[in-house]
Amino acid sequence: MSTTTTPSGLTGGEARPRATARGRADGSPRGRGSGALGRTGVWGAVFVAPQTLLFVAFFLVPVVIAFALAFMEVRPTRMTWVGLDNFQRALGDQLFHRALINTSVFTAVVVVFWLGKALLIAYLLDPMNRTLQTFFKSAFYLPAVTSSIIISLIWLWIFNPTFGLLNAFVGLFGVEPVAWLGNTATALPALMVMQVVMGGGSSIVLLSAALARIPRDLYEVALIDGAKRPTIFAKVILPLIRPTLLYLVVTGTINTFQVFDAVYVMTQGGPQFATTTVVFRIYQEAFQRFNLGYASAQAIVLFLITLVLAAVQFRMLGQNVEY
Amino acid sequence: MAAVTRPDPFLRDRSHPVKPTPLGAVVILLVLIALSLAALVPLYWMFATSLTPSAMTVRFPPELIPSDPTLDNYRAVLRQPNFWSWVKNSLIQSLSVTAVIVATASMAGYAIAKLPFRGSRLLFWLFILSMMLPFEAILVPLFLVVTRLGLVDTYLGLLLPLMAAPFAIFLMKQFIQTLPSELIDAARVDGASEPRIFWDVVLPLVRPGLAFLGIITFVAQWNSFVWPLVVTRSSEMRTLQVGLVLIREQEPLFFGLQMAAAVMAAIPVIVVFFAFQRYFLRGVTVGALKG
Secondary structure, eight states, X not given: OOSOOOGGGGTTOOOOOOOTTOOOTTTOTTTTOSTTTHHHHHHHXXXXXXXXXXXXXXXXXXXXXXXXXXXXXXXXXXXXXXXXXXXHHHHHXXXXXXXXXXXXXXXXXXXXXXXXXXXXXXXXXXXXXXXXXXXXXXHHHHHHHSOHHHHHHHHHHHTOTTTOHXXXXXXXXXXXXXXXXXXXXXXXXXXXXXXXXXXXXXXXXXXXXXXXXXXHHHHHHHHHTTOOHHHHIIIIIHHHTHXXXXXHHHHHHHHHHTOOHHIIIIITTOSTTTTOXXXXXXXXXXXXXXXXXXXHHHHHHHHHHHHHHHHHHHHHHOOOOOO | OXXXXXXXXXXXXXXXXXXXXXXXXXXXXXXXXXXXXXXXXXXXXXXXXXXXXXXXXXXXXXXXSOXXXXXXXXXXXXXXXXXXXXXXXXXXXXXXXXXXXXHHHHHHHHHHHHSOOTTHHHHHHHHHHHHHSOGGGGHHHHHHHHHHTTOTTSHHHHHXXXXXXXXXXXXXXXXXXXXXXXXXXXXXXXTOOHHHHIIIIIHHXXXXXXXXXXHHHHHHHHHOOHHHHHHOOSGGGOOHHHHHHHHHHHOTTOHHHHHHHHHHHHHHHHHHHHHTHHHHHTOXXXXXXXX
């Protein structure tokens, strides 16, 4: 899960062109500048150059290659153009279907519960005093700064069928030991539970900040109108924190859809492909079977799904709120 | 707000218009405690297991508090071949990538916010668009690029791709945009060179932003896994996160050892978290909301 994020990207963080580069023709020593760019423009290009070079080399070029590879078959000795073969293969690939279904189920369940949990906690914290808020925000944030690998190792141990903490716990209620990760019925839900239980830290902080920004007279107006808590929540709070929620839903969905670390460490996609996710499939295809072309085609499918998901969510939730 | 002298016995915010009843406050506390325990018990369990002798971890039911705590697991971690190489590599990765990103992304953010040039808006939108693309989607071609450059299993191959940081540029642009342009113009009238303005005027004013970016980048780099996994080959080039997985693959049943290694890998970020807590808990909104 991403560490820290900012909600502003969606709320029109767009620069109002502030006319910073109006030519300093009025008196600075070399005010005229050089050519169409002006002195500041040249410096702008210089300042942006290092990141732009990195961006071109390690982002733009790979993206172009990714699209090219998707239409090729890559062998150690040569590459051959195969048109849409890789995409057709993906469409008919049972394992890729399975990965898509697993990932979709995982993402839908995790995003709903994780965001629900974060919203509940932020809402419960809002009327409490500052010290208590800080205490609980830290408590919930701590798992979020701990790496997904560490979290996965801990839960691998907790889920251990023979000596694990979870079986000891459910044993208190007379439940027989369960092979949580070894069972096709429980493996994927086990990973979801882990994500939801450990997740939410940064979302709680962002939602909390959004709740704190709600003008208090709005509450008072609602109270005078005789509104009860559920009404206030639905009619005052939800609409006003919608930009933050939208941001969290979009980034949460995109990030969760890319689940890989936990699968790699805990299940390797098993048992019987019950936890095989899209990114894990891409990884296997590319780095274990070296089918780079086919892996790239799958990656492009992943990219398109990500774009569509984000676009749909924007449409559904994305009316800007001014207050 | 500060006018209230006596603290609320139920830890409520006295000035909140929709205050819970005392009973409600108690219920809230219980729910919060239950949910936070669910997330913290696993972390405690990592710590407790790390102090438990191996023989005691393969017993059922497990001991909640180690009856015979020992540091043997930590000693065993230190004896792992290449453990110190992993620590060193993780440090090199986190520190160098963070330093480069903070430096270059603030430069780029300043350029886009205050020094527009032809194509700067297009470039900015390319950066924004690229934030939408999952890293995994370019994993394969990125690996090919690094292979072609002959950089697999080298520091440059590990570090350079991680230094491309569109999100960091966006963040710094948002911070720098809120600075008054008059200040920069005034420095310019005084004859300051652009690098001087950047260094002496802009950077001091966005210090909180730089700190925030540095902290989240450090944590993200320390915790990163996929790229180090893919681009490193030899055991001594691995990073700590990848090393944790190697330990677990080699010693699947030594839970104490695994958890001790996990604790050691978690300590730096936990220290950073508590040292810079306020940055994490502020819920940075990057000034755009105030627009």
